[in-house]
Amino acid sequence: MTAVTHTSNQMVQRGISGVVGGIAGGILFGGMMGGMGMLPMVAALVGSTSPVIGFLAHMVISVVIGASFGLLFGGRITGWRSGSVYGLVYGALWWVLGPLVIMPVMMGMGVQFGAAFSTPLLMSLVGHLVYGIATGLGAVWFSHR
16 A cells, blocks of 8 residues: 555545544534524525424534544544544634624624624534534544444
8 A cells, every 4th residue: 555545545534533523513513403493594504494404404514514623633633532622622613613704694694703702602602512522522433443
């Protein structure tokens, strides 16, 4: 096996571990969002109001973000602690990027930094942190199975 093939295989494995983690995190966070009635807002990103469509859109996003987590941090996560820490930081980063920047801009509202400490966005922060930790732990579990 050449060095390029070995490196390519490692990147694929890291990406897959992130996808597995992203699915785990997405299910947990999606359940939280469903309980808070937030899924119709996610569905609005794809022109719907259906909570089911919102959950599906959320899961697609969760898988993509999970894959990027695995590709970016898969070589750095060596165990449960590092998976949790990197996941927590990545979840916090996506809280800023997602509900404070990308989603409101896509919905024509502009960035929402001024509303960051409102109750709905603080609940979103909790969800993103749960997502991040679950993604990190799921990636560790998959890579060590």
